[in-house]
Amino acid sequence: MAADRETQLLREKLCAAFCSFYKPGKNEDLTCLGYRAVAWFAAAGREIRFTAEQHRGRDSSGLLSGRLCPHCPFSANDCDYAAGVEGAPPCGGFILLNRALGNGRLSVDDIGKYELYLRMQGQVHDVAKAAREKGGEHVLGSADLHTHACYLIYGIMKPGEKERQVRPGSGHEEIFCLVSGRVVVRRDGLCIPLEAGQAFHLRGDESCMIENQDAAEAVYIISGGHGGTAVHH
Numbered sequence: 001m002a003a004d005r006e007t008q009l010l011r012e013k014l015c016a017a018f019c020s021f022y023k024p025g026k027n028e029d030l031t032c033l034g035y036r037a038v039a040w041f042a043a044a045g046r047e048i049r050f051t052a053e054q055h056r057g058r059d060s061s062g063l064l065s066g067r068l069c070p071h072c073p074f075s076a077n078d079c080d081y082a083a084g085v086e087g088a089p090p091c092g093g094f095i096l097l098n099r100a101l102g103n104g105r106l107s108v109d110d111i112g113k114y115e116l117y118l119r120m121q122g123q124v125h126d127v128a129k130a131a132r133e134k135g136g137e138h139v140l141g142s143a144d145l146h147t148h149a150c151y152l153i154y155g156i157m158k159p160g161e162k163e164r165q166v167r168p169g170s171g172h173e174e175i176f177c178l179v180s181g182r183v184v185v186r187r188d189g190l191c192i193p194l195e196a197g198q199a200f201h202l203r204g205d206e207s208c209m210i211e212n213q214d215a216a217e218a219v220y221i222i223s224g225g226h227g228g229t230a231v232h233h
């Protein structure tokens with residue numbers, strides 16, 4: 001495939017030629033951030049020179065080690081340069097980026113843009129996968145988001161599955177929205193059907209039970225937050 005060929009080419013032009021960490025055949029699926037950044041800029045059409053050119057301008061090692069290395073999977077345990085070992089060289093990607101900065105083909109703003117791209121990647125959460133792994137429901141909340149202002153619950157109910165409770169709890173409010181399938185909402189001896197695209201709102205200790213009486217899977221999301229007048233927990 002073309003993507004595999006490009007990866008192989010980059011390994012030869014970048015890793016094999018410039019990186020002292022590179023060991024052919026060893027854990028090649030895991031790439032360092034220097035490699036990923038070079039691949040990102042090259043894919044965006046930016047000129048990265050895979051040749052032994054002179055570094056003419058300012059050294060930007062401090063900028064790169066401060067803004068890129070902290071996001072690198074190798075920085076914690078596997079990179080002597082990031083660990084500050086004296087004389088340890090950075091990876092090949094780092095060297096080429098530093099040259100591109102020094103020779104004016106990349107700017108500080110370009111590095112900032114790539115850093116923003118990394119942050120955006122880190123803000124994406126695979127809630128559907130997590131819900132399946134946890135048996136049907138995943139809460140995207142303070143553990144991942146580092147805020148208590150809001151949260152989201154992604155839920156999947158198998159055909160015939162019952163007794164899924166929705167209850168915001170004291171100080172919270174939630175909106176339940178059925179994304180796909182059909183369910184029944186039970187509350188205080190009453191029962192109403194809910195179809196995909198329909199939503200309802202609960203406050204505090206109000207609660208209901210959801211049942212999927214259908215032959216197909218049902219998927220829902222619950223958006224939650226703190227109520228305006230109640231005590232926070």
Ligand code: SF4
Pocket residue numbers: 032033034065068069070072073074075079081082089090091092094
């Ligand atoms: S110098 Fe080390 S930590 Fe920094 S990007 Fe390269 S491999 Fe990762």
